[in-house]
Amino acid sequence: MLVEPAAIEVAGVSKAFLIPHEQRLRLKEFFAHPRRRTTYERNDALKDVTFNVARGEFFGIIGPNGCGKSTLLKILARIYRADAGFVRVRGSLSPFIELGVGFNFELSARENIEINALLLGLSPRELEERFDSIFAFAELERFVDQQLKNYSTGMVLRLAYSIAIQVPFDILLLDEVLAVGDESFQAKCFDTFERFRAEGKTVVFVSHDLHSVLRFCDRALYLDRGTIRRIGEPQDVVDAYLNREVSAELVHDTR
């Protein structure tokens, strides 16, 4: 029997952020009180998280704000380093994190696309081949040489999504892609989701839009305060998430 290796393996991953009680960015404090230890607020963003994502799987991650979803995506994308645990990613990865890629709003859309394409691993020739379709998909052909500061939020989002999906990838990380766009953009995103499924791409999909999670995901994960509460069938996971919220509200009401 041949078992295909998972696209993403995450084992025992933990990540904590130490937030100093006093901002200790100044040297003065460092020298004035060298022996006083700054006290930290320890925020365990992820605690011993273990899961796999199979190749070609559409994998949803849901959970309340601040539950560690974005931290998890950033660890998968190598942007953050885990404190403990093991991460293995098989295949090339395209990230769409914090509403897109790293844009500089003083530069034109063309230059921003050039920088981001290079950082995402495209060669100049590959970029040239894709350049027109990036702007065509975003429906921004008329604004190629405009500075990004003149773009609306929706336009920036469209451009960011467009570049993220034009990079050749095996694994796509999508963080809240549906949060800002209008309906026509959402419809466009849904079309691309169907295409990725058909092409057998692996997609990790973080969203608060539970309907989309139910519609597209093969499996889902419910994250709460850095730990996995439920993993498996999307319907089951979404139910667990919703029930937890309801019960929390009930407790609140009966008090």
Next chain:
Amino acid sequence: MTETSHVKAEYVAARLARGERVVRLARILRVLTRTDFKLKYAGSVLGYVWSVAKPLLYFAVLWVVFENIFRTTIEHFQLYLIVGVVIWTFVADAVTATLPSIVARGSLLRRIFFPPIVIPVAATLTALLSFGLNLLVVVVFFAFAEVGPGLGGLVLPLLFIELYLFVLGLSVLAATLYVRFRDVGQIWEVGATMLFFSAPIVYPVAVLPGWAENAVAFNPMVQVIQDARRVVLGADANAPFLLGSYADRLVPLGVTVLLLAVGFWLYDQESPRFAEVA
């Protein structure tokens, strides 16, 4: 605390061959340098002209003050001064531009994984580009004065490589520290002024008292300025070598190597957390 410390991450396809990695980094550097250069003059009417005009104006001010008010006796004072000013401008501009560069590109670091070192290196290369343009102006100055370096001019590229390495070490160190300690910005403002007045840019090194001469001999910028003047002007040729002829070069070279080592070591320590802090 978590007891397990077996942090291990593998990104199978992300591992490129060494050659490919170098090509990719070079491409990123080129584009970042170009856009940095563009951003620096974005919104100004004269644009790139400023990269040449600024040191020239600076030169003009210093020339008026020291030629007419202090009545300097240095031979070929305009040439003597322009060499110092152009080299000084490169050092000051490079460090000033690189210092906040990692923090300024934080939005990129939080969204895409790439080696952050390209950010400060691109910023220093941007300054190097302006330095190149300024050198052309210096050549014009010398052509008008009909003064030339002769064969000794072949040493100049070596001096500029040394100067760039010094600037790179200082810039990477400053930019890395700045991510944690924003004070570095204030310290550098004062430091830049100290660097200017402690170096023989407007005055000959011989006017310094003995202890100060020994102190500035540690500064690689001073060595490069003095050696450049010796080569192209024969100026200060009779000025005593600061620490004796060999130590005169070895000490600032050692300082350069030390700065590079400390800068890149600290960068290695700090860079995994840039995305969290910057």
